[in-house]
Amino acid sequence: MKAALVYGANDLRLQEVAKPGPPKAGEVLLHVSLVGLCGTDAQHVAHPSRPPRRPGPIILGHEIVGQVVAVGEGVTAPRLGERVVPGAGWWCGHCDACLSGRTNICDEYFLYGIQDHGGLAEYACFPAKMCVVVPSTCPDEVAVLGQPLAIALHAISRAALTGNETIAIFGVGGIGSLILAVLAGRGHHRILAVDLEDSKLAWAEHCGALAVHARQRSAHDMIEMMTGGQGVALAIDAAGTATSIPQALASVRKGGTLLLVGIPKGPVLLPLGSAIVSEKNIITTNGHCCQHDLPAALALLASSDLASRLVVETIPFTALKERGLGRLLSQQAAGKIIVSLQEERSSE
Known part of the structure; x- marks a missing residue:
């Protein structure tokens, strides 16, 4: 499958890599449709500053919408075939911050797409607890705005x-x-x-x-x-x-x-x-609380015209460097840039 991997400072490679294996317990495997880019992605590629949680290059991408194609042991939701948006940050659930509902400042907090593999790939695994089901009335092109919203x-x-x-x-x-x-x-x-x-x-x-x-x-x-x-x-x-x-x-x-x-x-x-x-x-303020803010964001996108008021440009995966991250770094992006993992849906 194709994926965007960060090897080091200013070393982003678009490569063919092995598809992830069956999801582990508590995880789901997603067939990724669209991925949004933000300044955090661009800055991370230019100057990686957070320690990775695994050896080797890290797959970029944390603003994702995709369809569940496999579930790991113990996962009851989301279900196979459902479209979901994952949150970006992991939380432990048992530290003082988590117990007070502030999972975004968890003692063990880390970011997918920055410190562990993200979703700028055709397939990606995420913890099921981080994935929020997309309302049926919300198309992928709108739902991909869920995490930044x-x-x-x-x-x-x-x-x-x-x-x-x-x-x-x-x-x-x-x-x-x-x-x-x-x-x-x-x-x-x-x-x-x-x-x-x-x-x-x-x-x-x-x-x-x-x-x-x-x-x-x-x-x-x-x-x-x-x-x-x-x-x-x-x-x-x-x-x-x-x-x-x-x-x-x-x-x-x-x-x-x-x-x-x-x-x-x-x-x-x-x-x-x-x-x-x-x-x-x-x-x-820091990030979002996945269990509260992400469902609210998707509900707002599904029930309003907010997405239509934003400037959104969709680019193909092959244009990720020049038309995506490069423009974000140079502050030349006029609006939100979305990367399509399905080339036929991209606008040249």
């Missing part, structure tokens, strides 16, 4: 919104665009979208957001002007850069909140003195 829903849940806040989203590619789409769909009419790219800002305006072009002048200054000097109740940083995070914190009004979604590559200098005096809240 679960991350967006988890992030939004951390913010405890009332619905009347003025919100600024720094970075509207990848997860940022999903957060914006969800908030717009929920009726949050005062959303400021901050980005460097004209195409992303044009899409954000189409969704009803007010564009803040970060190249033209300080985003903080522009937001202050747009909010009458008050700042926003909530700033969501989905860019994760040493520039965007301080700007996002500065744009928060007194008593407001900064939600950190993007993960910076290194240390970030923050003006905490003024933040403390103004009692600004800084909260973080």
Whole structure:
């Protein structure tokens, strides 16, 4: 079968490898249909930073939709023939974090497609407990957005919104665009979208957001002007850069909140003195809780037009490097990139 394997930094190979054997106890074997790409994939290929759990190259891919073609011992759900979306992160179920329902920060947490074999292959094995059945009304082309949407829903849940806040989203590619789409769909009419790219800002305006072009002048200054000097109740940083995070914190009004979604590559200098005096809240979010956020994401995709409001491009497996990961690394991707494992369904 064809698969995308990461051998090391900037060493991604599209190869023919052996199909996985029968699934182990508690696992299911999936015939993979579509796989989404994200910045985490691109950064991992460029600079693998998490220790692998197995020797040798790792199959990339953690945003997957596929059909169950075999089940391991003890698996009662999902069933053969069902379409599923797996979560991305493993959880143990018995540490303090898991027992409190926060499986995304499990003591034994690791990521499929980063630290163990993922799904950028024709067939892939995943733990059955991580797989959520796709509603019958949700086609694969929509369901493949389930895992990243679960991350967006988890992030939004951390913010405890009332619905009347003025919100600024720094970075509207990848997860940022999903957060914006969800908030717009929920009726949050005062959303400021901050980005460097004209195409992303044009899409954000189409969704009803007010564009803040970060190249033209300080985003903080522009937001202050747009909010009458008050700042926003909530700033969501989905860019994760040493520039965007301080700007996002500065744009928060007194008593407001900064939600950190993007993960910076290194240390970030923050003006905490003024933040403390103004009692600004800084909260973080990581991934998603598979058993809660992923079913909610698939239900939302099946019952709304959210997917139709996103910019999605499907590419063939053979174009993974140039038209997929390469554009993500250079920040040239205008929207979500999906890889088809079935060439006849790909758009050239």
